[in-house]
Amino acid sequence: MKILIVEDEPKTGDYLRQGLSEAGFTVDLARNGHDGLHLALTEPFDLAILDVMLPGLDGWGVLSGIRHARKDLPVMFLTARDAVDDRVKGLELGADDYLVKPFAFSELLARVRTLLRRGSKAPAETSLHAADLELDLLRRRVSRASQRIDLTAKEFALLELLLRRQGEVLPRSLIASQVWDMNFDSDTNVIEVAMRRLRAKVDDAFEPKLIRTVRGMGYVLEAPPCTP
């Protein structure tokens, strides 16, 4: 997967490139709008991340340029200004997502993956697996090592999210939004408690531990590579 970043702030640009590269993407970084648009139109990118305020040609200009030639390229905006007008303008011009600085990198990564996944429709699964954990989507049952585990509806939804996005660090805000439809930064430890309870049921009595807390970033469900 090839991602284009257009960002003039040197540190932000470098860290985004490093972070996304380490997450397994091929990343090109342009430091101004004109270079960015040129790259976007000449190379086959799967996603573009644009800063709004850029020297030369601003993010809106780059976006309109891209939309002229490539209607299907997903575009995500980064901005330091949280003005409703900006958001509306971005969406009207055809941006697919919008992140306000300062943002958590885990949030950006999760949204990037969501955007990239949008294009390729995965076949409808009936069950999800990780190591010996199995989640039956049809009968809404969960078992680990063949033992039935009882989960509440929200716990089930939470586990389903973690399983669907195995290996990805999911930030708290994304979990709150996907599982509970709470689309704001809540300042409580709701997600922590919910996660602890889920782990008590899914992980505590079993080995290996599948759900892991990544401090300062979020949670990830991952089967260790050594287990079958």
Place this chain on the structure above:
Amino acid sequence: MHPLSGFSLTRRLTLMFVGVGTAVLLGLGWVVSNSVEKHFEALDMEVLSGKMELIAQALQTVSAPSDLTQLSHQLARSLIGHHGLEVMLLDADQAVIFATANASFDPAVVAAQARQRPGQPALWQLADQTYRGLAQQIPTAALDATGHPASVVVAAAIHIGHHQTYMQAFLQTLWLFVAGAAVLMSLLGWWSVRRALQPLRAMREQAQVVTAQQLSHRVTVQNMPVELAELAQSLNDMLARLEEAFKRLSDFSSDIAHELRTPVSNLMTQTQVALSQPRAADDYRHVLESNAEELDRMARMIADMLLLAKADNGLVVPNRELVDLAAEVQALFDYFDAVADDKGVHLRQSGSASVQADRLMLRRALANLLSNAIRHATPGSVVQVWLTQHESAATLSVDNTGDTIAPELLERIFHRFFRVDPARQRSSEGTGLGLAITRSIVVAHGGQIAATSHDGLTTLTMRLP
């Protein structure tokens, strides 16, 4: 533009004062001169009609043309001593039968006056003298050729030169007086307006003292005229509002500085200590993890502060739709279920209500209320949400059992960064902005929020239109 808009208030008032005063004096002069004129006319008319009466009686005795000659003598005698009075008699052919010494009025004019306006006063000009005259056709006892009573045109006129001289002098005096009065009025008006506006100048001087550093200064309201006292009061009220807004603004800045100082200082210390000597990879990881947590909190705080700043400036505009509050509360109970259960707190709701509101904002406001209630609830107690639908509003109250909040602190729980227990400051949960955000959202919806607390029961009630 108003024609007077460039003029000072003193000038405007003086001009108006002089204008009105002069107009009143002129009007008064007109009325007086008019009535004097009328009075003179009445006097003249009295004399003239008296004479007319006499002549009419005398004419009754005339039964033959020869009698007229005798009458003329009689009249000439009786009119001696009447200075300025002239009498003229004309027959049917406008021939002069009798006339006093100066009575050389045009017979045609006299006859016309007798025909058209008998007995009415008229002004006749003779040489350079003006006369007020009266003409009338008076029948005699004699018969004319056709057998009808013959009539005579009688004209009596009185010289009114002295009246005119008097009126002229009167008008001249009046003009002089009005002009003098206008000058005097403008001086007096200017002086009194200046005096009356003295408090205004005093107010201006006081207002000039007010600066950003001295917003607490107020204009003195005592001893001010009523109109200016109101203005001064309004000015003071405005200053009070400005001071309040200014204070909030500077509080806001110092709050940000203060609240960010601690985490930034933590980050700095931690990072510098970590870098001061070589460490194991795991140690570095711990430092970075801790930094990430702290930074995440700071980022959230900045986002919250921005939201509050926008709300303070009226930039938060709800995108209204019909929201079922009971369903929202249920969704939030689902969300807080684990946390409440962990703490042994039961969540209950009763009633139902719906409002026109921004769903996302309202959910956030309610989440803060519930999270606050659960956090401060005694383990094992119940957090109860009451919903009531009124005609034009809905109320939602959240009860929790816990420590009673002192009355003087109740209002402040909605302030930024306010924590009832200062020791809880900087606990990992919360930026201290939750209830402030809730209030901002409620206010942006045109609602109110209030808190009560007694006997361990704290209730936060919001009312949404």
